[in-house]
Amino acid sequence: MTDTATDDFxxxxxxxxxxxxxxxxxxxxxxxxxxxxxxxxxxxxxxVLLVLWERGALPVRELGEALRLDxxxxxxxxxRLEGSGLVRRVRRAEDERSVRIELTDAGDALRxxxxxxxxxxxxxxxxxxxxxxxxQGLLAGLTERVAARAAELAxxxxxRSGPTRQ
Amino acid sequence: MTDTATDDFxxxxxxxxxxxxxxxxxxxxxxxxxxxxxxxxxxxxxxVLLVLWERGALPVRELGEALRLDxxxxxxxxxRLEGSGLVRRVRRAEDERSVRIELTDAGDALRxxxxxxxxxxxxxxxxxxxxxxxxQGLLAGLTERVAARAAELAxxxxxRSGPTRQ
DNA sequence: CCAAATTCAATCGTGCGCAATTTAAATGCG
DNA sequence: CGCATTTAAATTGCGCACGATTGAATTTGG
Numbered sequence: 001m002t003d004t005a006t007d008d009f010x011x012x013x014x015x016x017x018x019x020x021x022x023x024x025x026x027x028x029x030x031x032x033x034x035x036x037x038x039x040x041x042x043x044x045x046x047x048v049l050l051v052l053w054e055r056g057a058l059p060v061r062e063l064g065e066a067l068r069l070d071x072x073x074x075x076x077x078x079x080r081l082e083g084s085g086l087v088r089r090v091r092r093a094e095d096e097r098s099v100r101i102e103l104t105d106a107g108d109a110l111r112x113x114x115x116x117x118x119x120x121x122x123x124x125x126x127x128x129x130x131x132x133x134x135x136q137g138l139l140a141g142l143t144e145r146v147a148a149r150a151a152e153l154a155x156x157x158x159x160r161s162g163p164t165r166q
Numbered sequence: 167m168t169d170t171a172t173d174d175f176x177x178x179x180x181x182x183x184x185x186x187x188x189x190x191x192x193x194x195x196x197x198x199x200x201x202x203x204x205x206x207x208x209x210x211x212x213x214v215l216l217v218l219w220e221r222g223a224l225p226v227r228e229l230g231e232a233l234r235l236d237x238x239x240x241x242x243x244x245x246r247l248e249g250s251g252l253v254r255r256v257r258r259a260e261d262e263r264s265v266r267i268e269l270t271d272a273g274d275a276l277r278x279x280x281x282x283x284x285x286x287x288x289x290x291x292x293x294x295x296x297x298x299x300x301x302q303g304l305l306a307g308l309t310e311r312v313a314a315r316a317a318e319l320a321x322x323x324x325x326r327s328g329p330t331r332q
Numbered sequence: 333c334c335a336a337a338t339t340c341a342a343t344c345g346t347g348c349g350c351a352a353t354t355t356a357a358a359t360g361c362g
Numbered sequence: 363c364g365c366a367t368t369t370a371a372a373t374t375g376c377g378c379a380c381g382a383t384t385g386a387a388t389t390t391g392g
Contacts, residue, residue: 009284011277013216013232017298018194018287020305022213023234025191026379027309028184031316033380044348047188050179061370066179068189073349075372080347097357097370111177118175121184124315125308132183135304139186142291142301143193149290150197192349199350210378227340239379241342246377263340263387 031124035117039110044073045081046114049103052087053111057102059092068147086110197290201283205276210235211247212280215269218253219277223268225258234313252276 013019032043041049044067051066052058058066064074078101081087086107092098127135179185198209207215210233217232218224224232230240244267247253252273258264293301 009288011216011280011284012220013213016216016284016287017291017293017302017305018198019213020302020309021187021191021194022209024305024309024312025187026234027312027316028187030380031312031319032184034316034319042347043188047179047185050177050182054178059370068192069348070350071371072351072373073347077348079372095358095370099371114177118177118182121182122175124312125183126311127183127304127308131304135301135308136183136186138293138297138301139183139190142293143186143190145292146190146193146197146290150193150200153197153200196350208377225340235378236380237341238343238381243378245342261340261388265341 028121028125031121032117035120039113040084041110044069044077046117048074048077048081048101049086049107049110049114052101052103052107053114057100059098059100061098063101081107194287194291197287198283201286205279206250207276210239210243212283214240214243214247214267215252215273215276215280218267218269218273219280223266225264225266227264229267247273 009015029043032046036043036046039046047067048063051063055066060071060074060078063078064070067074078087078089082089085104088102088104090100090102092100122132125132175181195209198212202209202212205212213233214229217229221232226237226240226244229244230236233240244253244255248255251270254268254270256266256268258266288298291298
């Protein structure tokens with residue numbers, strides 16, 4: 001057995017890092033809610049716009065890879081963003097299977113109004129720069145390892161990346 | 167301005183701790199899925215059982231406080247757990263408004279089969295004991311601060327705890 | 333004691349997440 | 363070329379999350 005964690009694993013709720021993650025993630029989402037509500041966005045919709053603001057128009061598949069979300073989540077979400085007039089869904093000529101997601105002018109303009117949000121979130125989190133980086137680094141590694149293990153167990157259903165691993 | 171984090175707040179996805187949290191939480195839930203599927207449980211249902219195994223029968227309200235989940239989530243979830251024969255919902259005589267959630271024998275027995283799960287999750291996370299505690303500690307503080315701020319902004323809608331704060 | 337306020341829980345509506353299935357377009361291969 | 367395979371996206375179904383509303387039981391205050 002490796003040197004992972006406490007080595008006495010219990011079924012106590014507060015021992016479980018998973019619950020800390022789950023609780024933290026939901027708390028942050030709830031903080032976003034009142035900040036995004038004036039923009040008419042949900043948190044996942046905001047994440048989609050972050051990617052589009054950063055990288056420009058993208059096919060749905062690449063959006064999904066960036067956010068680790070599948071079509072089952074993205075398709076209806078993008079339809080709602082289109083309904084809000086923030087993105088266009090354009091069937092590409094080179095490959096008629098593929099749909100490119102483009103920002104409309106309104107979607108592009110929304111970026112201005114979102115500029116202040118990261119600072120407000122960061123402020124509420126109340127971590128120092130070192131803590132922020134530390135947590136982010138540990139979570140990045142954790143996510144990668146956990147996703148790899150999940151892919152093994154699930155029999156390679158969501159084979160997003162990573163080799164067969166034995 | 168306080169000493170929170172990087173001080174150059176951007177709209178870049180990978181700068182955002184919130185996304186690391188969101189991605190990590192979903193990855194962990196996906197790892198639980200194949201482990202819980204043989205027990206016929208979802209991850210939130212498993213969390214409810216953790217609390218009941220630890221603390222015994224509880225009114226719905228206290229379950230919700232422990233997990234930070236509201237009735238809108240818990241009521242249907244508990245109805246499904248009752249349908250699976252793992253818990254009973256007992257209207258209390260002293261206070262007819264309150265419903266006590268009790269484990270059935272089957273729910274109690276399931277504890278045995280769940281004993282191995284925390285170790286499997288901990289192993290996949292691949293953190294040392296120090297890292298584990300560090301992340302957990304930082305997330306606990308973060309969650310508390312973020313929830314407090316969210317409660318302020320939302321105008322005290324979900325006034326779960328904590329004073330008015332100015 | 334009784335009306336107003338509070339509390340516990342359920343329900344409803346919306347929007348994720350995700351597995352599984354379906355459809356259509358593109359690619360590969362004999 | 364022709365047909366099987368692969369790929370992009372949408373759809374379906376289920377189970378959360380959560381705000382808002384509702385209803386019933388209890389508590390509070392006059």
